[in-house]
Amino acid sequence: MNKMKVAIAVFKEHVSLRFDCAEEVLFVEFENGEIVSRKMASMEGLNPLQKLRSISTSGATRLVCGAMPGFYRRMTDFLGIRIMHAEGMAIDILIEHLKRGKSNLIVPCSQRGRGKHRRDGCPWMVTGG
Amino acid sequence: MKAKYSDFFQTILDSVADGIFTVDKNRRITSFNRAAQRITGFAREEAIGKPCYEVFHASICQNACALEEALKTGNEVIDRPLNIINKEGKAVPISVSASVLSDGKGNVRGGVETFRDLSAIEELKKEIQKRYTFEDIVSKNREIQKIFNMLPDVAESDSTVLIEGPSGSGKELFARAIHNLSARKEKPYVVVNCGALPDNLIESELFGYVKGAFTDAHRDKQGRFALAEGGTIFLDEIGDISPLFQVKLLRILQEKEYEPLGSTKTMKADVRIMAATNRNLAEQVRSGKFRQDLYYRFNIVRIELPPLARRREDIPLLIEHFISVFNLKRNKKITGVSDNVMDFLMRYSFPGNIRELENIIEHAFVLCHESVIEIKHLPSEIIEAFTGMRPLPKDDVSPLNVAEKTAIEETLKKHSGMRAAAARDLGISTVTLWRKMKKFQIEFSSELIPRGLPRGKRANDKR
Structure with a gap:
């Protein structure tokens, strides 16, 4: 049984360029490559700390987003949420990748700018799109 | 010839202190000057060809892009304040101006954006206005992260908060952060250092007085509670107040009511109370120095800040933070500390906590004229206290x-x-x-x- 709940910081059908500017978060739950649930939650008026808290309490273990200031990256680590950067990627394409278990197309925060994921030394990776 | 002109223009652009970049019609970067590299952290080769939003991550990229507005309206956008996230993941405040680039026939070829780093100005503003947010607290320590996690709830609750922690551990920073996160953030934030006020003054200072209340009370004076109306009052060093004043404070905590000195009129206070102490209040209660009922009134939400010695993992982060702050304030370009200094600071006990670390770095900034802070730039007292040895005086050349x-x-x-x-x-x-x-x-x-x-x-x- 392969289960995963992903939170995606959304801006107009795309992954938000910045986590703190996202006004909506899409929660998608996958089980064996199928979408079990999909729910959009408004984050309007919430500060980034509150957004992170609501993502954490939803049970999501991964967060797909754009750039994130260091303060919130440390907080996300503390909450046990893995960050994946896919800024600007279309949500539908992203979900297809995640469904197929191709989350490796999205570069996790910890691997940014290292090894095979290095792309011109840019820490903000957009891949797969 | 064309290449020669290109080099010529690049040299001109590189000599400008403000960041400048140009984009084509698809918002892909076509040129990027030296200041832009410094402010964003991206090298020219990395930036060119990328969409500008991938390099800048500006707060307006998604819905209020200055370049898009200039391209759409044909009008210049001038000095719009915003923040970007640089390559290191740090938010950098800048102001941008954007204009359209057209050829001789009036066809739009792209746009040009100039931007100015406002970090130094913002840092000074923050210091003057004391408008710190929780984002100004630098830590990856688990105990502090736990506190961050509960901050939104604490800020929302409006309950009385007691912050305990040793001197210099950042109690006031947390209090300000809670205030700035709360619904009262637009209202006043008033700090009272209870330890600095003598017993006979503290009452009139906090509650105010009316004309004639005592000799020299020639007119009414508002107290700090009245000044903080609608906002937050932060009572620092609360463990130092006398038993007599503890009774008076009990009432305002319980009923949110008080009477100015010499007045018979009861005032209602719509003020959130936060208090801090470097003493162990529970211990003070046990020894009879602090009223138990007052302690319970304060101890609704309690935040305990660990000393720096218990959060050593934050020392490199804090050093980096203070170096970047002092670089801005003193217009220096210090890049870091030597391995020996880092090793020393990681082992030092920091009795004065973060304030002491800040002072050590500030001291080093005065003496350091190189790019890296070395042991010789640190205050001799702390080296002596730590190693039991004075550093070699400069004139000791036996x-x-x-x-x-x-x-x-x-x-x-x-x-x-x-x-x-x-x-x-x-x-x-x-x-x-x-x-x-x-x-x-x-x-x-x-x-x-x-x-x-x-x-x-x-x-x-x-x-």
């Missing part, structure tokens, strides 16, 4: 000292900086060698190690 220093340096060089082997060779223990290196301020490692040799394969080291 032949014996010089000979000893030279012998140590030569031996370290011979053993490629390996202390154990050098100590064996010198016939002293490694601890003695370490102490002497400190005394003579010998910085071994890279400077003394011949280049091109891997550390493990250096000559004569049998360790």
Whole structure:
């Protein structure tokens, strides 16, 4: 049984360029490559700390987003949420990748700018799109 | 000829202190000057060809792009304040101006954006206005992260907060952060240092007085509670107030009511109360120095800040933070601290906590005229307190000292900086060698190690 709940910081059908500017978060739950649930939650008026808290309490273990200031990256680590950067990627394409278990197309925060994921030394990776 | 002009323009752009970049119609970067590289952290080669939003991550990229507005309206956008996230993940405040680039026939070819780094100005503003947010608290310590996690709830609740922690651990920063996160953030934030006010003054200072309340009370004066109306009052060093005043404070905490000195009129206070102390209030209650009922009124939400010695993992982060702040304030370009300084600070006990670390870095900034802070730039008292030894005075050039220093340096060089082997060779223990290196301020490692040799394969080291 392969289960995963992903939170995606959304801006107009795309992954938000910045986590703190996202006004909506899409929660998608996958089980064996199928979408079990999909729910959009408004984050309007919430500060980034509150957004992170609501993502954490939803049970999501991964967060797909754009750039994130260091303060919130440390907080996300503390909450046990893995960050994946896919800024600007279309949500539908992203979900297809995640469904197929191709989350490796999205570069996790910890691997940014290292090894095979290095792309011109840019820490903000957009891949797969 | 075209290439020559291109180089010519690039040189002009690079000589400008503001960041400048140009984009084509698809918002892909076509040129990027030196200041833009410095502010964003991206090299020109990395930026060129990328969509500008991938490089800037500006707060307006998604819905209020300045370039898009200039391209749409044909009008210039001037000095719009915003923040970007640089390559290191740090938010940088800037102001941008954007204009359309057209060819001679009026066809739009793209746009140009200039931007100015406002970090120094914002830092000074923050210091003057004391508008700190929780984002200004630098930590990756688990205890602090736990506090961050509960901050939104604490800020929302409007309950009384008690912040306990040793002196210099950042109690006021947390109090301000809670206020700035709360619904009262637009209202006043008033700080009262209870420890600094004598008993006979504290009541009139907090509650105010009316004309004639005492000799020299020529007119009514508002107290701090009235000044904080609608906002937050932060009572610092609450553990230092007298038993007499503890009774008076009890009422305002309980009923949110008070009477100015000399007045018979009861005032209602719509104020959130936060208090802080570097004492252990529970202990004070047990020893009878602090009223139990008052303690319970304060102890609704309690935040305990650990001393810096218990959050050593934050020391490198804090050093980096203070260096970047002082670089902005003092217009210096210090890049960091040497390995020896880092090693020393990681082992130092910091009785004065974060404030002491800040002071140490500030002291080093005064003395350091190089790019890296070395041991010699640190205050001699802390080195002495830590090692039990004064650093070698500058004028101490006795032949014996010089000979000893030279012998140590030569031996370290011979053993490629390996202390154990050098100590064996010198016939002293490694601890003695370490102490002497400190005394003579010998910085071994890279400077003394011949280049091109891997550390493990250096000559004569049998360790």
